[in-house]
Amino acid sequence: MRHGMDKGKDAFCDEKRYSEAFFATKHFLALYDKKPLLPGHCLVVSKRHVVDINELSPEEFADLRHILKSVLPGLAKVYGDCKSYNLVIQRGKPAGASIAHFHIHIVPRKPNDAYANDDDIYKDIDTKANVLPRKAYLAEVAKLRKYLRYKQKAPKGL
Ligand SMILES: [Zn+2]
Numbered sequence: 001m002r003h004g005m006d007k008g009k010d011a012f013c014d015e016k017r018y019s020e021a022f023f024a025t026k027h028f029l030a031l032y033d034k035k036p037l038l039p040g041h042c043l044v045v046s047k048r049h050v051v052d053i054n055e056l057s058p059e060e061f062a063d064l065r066h067i068l069k070s071v072l073p074g075l076a077k078v079y080g081d082c083k084s085y086n087l088v089i090q091r092g093k094p095a096g097a098s099i100a101h102f103h104i105h106i107v108p109r110k111p112n113d114a115y116a117n118d119d120d121i122y123k124d125i126d127t128k129a130n131v132l133p134r135k136a137y138l139a140e141v142a143k144l145r146k147y148l149r150y151k152q153k154a155p156k157g158l
Contacts, residue, residue, distance in 0.1 A: 010099050018047075022150055025063050026063050028044055029047060035126075037124055038114060039079050041107045044071060045101065046064075085109055088104065107121065
């Protein structure tokens, strides 16, 4: 393999994002979405730069299951009053992906939330422009870290 061949240069490759994670496993980070559609909207992002889900190794797939098993119940507890959620993967621009680096959107749902009976949630993911103010963003990260007992270690160089 050529050196750096699978290195991308997108926002999810930036190791600075590691310091914002509210949970992490060996191969994945859980990040709060900067433009949440609903409270609790977050992302599970591969640490390694891959674009397509089929590029994940068997070990990474097992680890993906591992992080979802921690994050989904955590989100249900912190934001939901039920176990409803949308799990969305967008692959490619026609599917709405704005960052070509494997990530899964998780949007906790409640009866009668802002997207009740509205499939626009799939259209709005990744494109809705309401950026959460920094302070509010960090408050959500802190809430989830506390619930998931995640102790953040700053990445090298930070
Ligand atoms: Zn990347």
